[in-house]
Each structure stands twice: as structure tokens, then as C-alpha cells.
Amino acid sequence: MHVVVNAAMSADGKLSSRRREQVEISGPDDFRRVDELRADVDAVVVGVGTVVADDPSLTVDDAELRERRRENDQPENPARVVADSRIRTPPDARILDGEAASYLLTSEAAPNDFVAQMEEAGATVIVAGENKVDLSAAFEELAADGIDRLMVEGGGELIFSLFEEGLVDELSVFVGPKVIGGRDAPTLADGDGFVEDFGQLELTEVERIDDGALLRWDVRS
Numbered sequence: 165m166h167v168v169v170n171a172a173m174s175a176d177g178k179l180s181s182r183r184r185e186q187v188e189i190s191g192p193d194d195f196r197r198v199d200e201l202r203a204d205v206d207a208v209v210v211g212v213g214t215v216v217a218d219d220p221s222l223t224v225d226d227a228e229l230r231e232r233r234r235e236n237d238q239p240e241n242p243a244r245v246v247a248d249s250r251i252r253t254p255p256d257a258r259i260l261d262g263e264a265a266s267y268l269l270t271s272e273a274a275p276n277d278f279v280a281q282m283e284e285a286g287a288t289v290i291v292a293g294e295n296k297v298d299l300s301a302a303f304e305e306l307a308a309d310g311i312d313r314l315m316v317e318g319g320g321e322l323i324f325s326l327f328e329e330g331l332v333d334e335l336s337v338f339v340g341p342k343v344i345g346g347r348d349a350p351t352l353a354d355g356d357g358f359v360e361d362f363g364q365l366e367l368t369e370v371e372r373i374d375d376g377a378l379l380r381w382d383v384r385s
């Protein structure tokens with residue numbers, strides 16, 4: 165499985181403000197780039213923090229890109245995947261709207277009736293891990309379901325865990341022309357952070373987009 169993390173951050177490394185509400189960091193050209201990236205993968209993954217904060221749809225916006233997927237015998241939209249250990253995803257979340265396949269990655273700590281509610285809403289529930297989603301095991305199950313290319317769209321807690329578990333192959337970051345600040349605002353990689361054995365990257369691309377810069381990195385294994 166190939167895993168790409170994509171995010172937009174402010175010039176000072178924040179994904180949003182301390183209120184954890186969506187902040188517009190990208191411009192139209194970067195939105196288009198992200199839409200193309202989405203159209204190119206089998207599934208898009210977010211943490212439940214992002215679902216609760218932003219209620220994203222994670223579908224492909226451009227009709228031509230959706231058509232191109234259909235022509236390639238792919239579903240119009242990639243599957244939507246949420247890492248959600250106790251099932252905090254609201255039943256009316258947009259990722260459950262039926263526009264694409266939905267997966268809930270959860271843990272044994274999730275109440276059975278919540279699991280049943282998500283299945284009724286049409287989601288495939290994968291249980292991996294005792295109290296927190298075991299991302300490596302859950303990704304293996306996604307791979308067994310035919311998901312080869314996976315894009316991670318945040319947030320900072322999930323992204324750190326993925327680096328910690330060595331599950332990231334590529335990182336694309338749009339750095340936008342804003343300073344958000346705030347010690348409690350989410351950053352690109354939160355969690356507990358590394359104190360040694362830091363994630364090591366190799367820069368592969370630098371491009372000016374809108375009023376910011378796209379940085380692409382390969383993750384060194």
C-alpha cells in the first residue's frame with residue numbers, strides 16, 4: 165500500500181486555529197491539486213477529530229475527474245475512511261452520505277450499538293486495537309479489501325501516529341500565507357512527538373502555488 169499524507173498549513177505550521185475550526189489556508193490552484201490527488205487514490209483517511217471539526221465530504225469535486233475514474237472502472241469517488249477508536253463520528257456526518265464507500269476504523273473499546281449504527285449507515289467497520297485504532301493492522305485489512313493507494317488528509321494527531329508507526333511513504337504540504345499561532349492550535353504532526361529517531365524526509369519538489377508553496381517529500385525508511 166502507498167500512503168500519501170497531504171495537508172495545508174500556515175506559514176507557522178498550524179493546520180487550523182486554537183478553536184479547531186476550519187481555516188482557509190489554500191487557494192484555488194491548491195484546491196485543484198488536492199482534488200486531482202484525491203481522484204488518484206483508492207481511499208482518503210482522516211481522524212475523527214477532523215470529522216467532528218470540519219465534517220468534510222472528502223469526495224472529488226471536479227466532474228471530469230469523476231468521469232475519468234468511471235472510465236477506468238473505478239468508483240466515482242475514493243472510499244472515505246475515519247480512524248475513530250470509540251465511534252464519535254455523528255450518524256449524519258457527510259462521510260456517511262452514500263456518495264462513496266465509507267470505512268470506520270475502530271477499536272474494541274467502541275460500544276457495540278455504535279458499531280451497529282455505523283453499519284446501518286452503510287459503513288464497513290474494521291475493529292483493530294484494544295483502546296485505540298491499531299493503524300498498521302487496520303491498513304492491512306484495507307489493503308485486503310483492494311485499497312492500494314491511500315491519501316491521508318489530517319489532522320495532526322492522526323498524522324503523527326502514522327509517522328510513528330512508519331506507515332507514511334510521501335508527504336505533501338501546502339504552506340500558505342497566514343500566521344495562525346496559538347500553542348494549542350493543531351500542527352502538522354501533534355501526538356506526543358519524537359524526542360529521538362525523528363521522521364526523516366527527502367525533499368522531492370518545491371513549487372509556488374497560489375500565494376504559497378507546495379513542498380513534497382519522500383519518507384526515508
Ligand SMILES: NC(=O)c1ccc[n+]([C@@H]2O[C@H](COP(=O)([O-])OP(=O)(O)OC[C@H]3O[C@@H](n4cnc5c(N)ncnc54)[C@H](OP(=O)(O)O)[C@@H]3O)[C@@H](O)[C@H]2O)c1
Nearest residue numbers: 171172180184211212213214249297318319320321322325
Ligand atoms: N489544514 C489542513 O490540511 C487540515 C486537514 C485536516 C484537519 N485539519 C484541522 O485539524 C484539526 C483536527 O485535527 P486533530 O489532530 O484534532 O484530529 P485528527 O487527527 O483528525 O483526529 C484525531 C483523533 O483520531 C482518533 N484516532 C483513532 N486512532 C488513532 C490513532 N491510532 N492515532 C491518532 N488518533 C487516532 C483519536 O480519537 P479517538 O481516541 O476518539 O479515536 C484522535 O483524537 C481541525 O481543527 C481541522 O480543521 C486541517
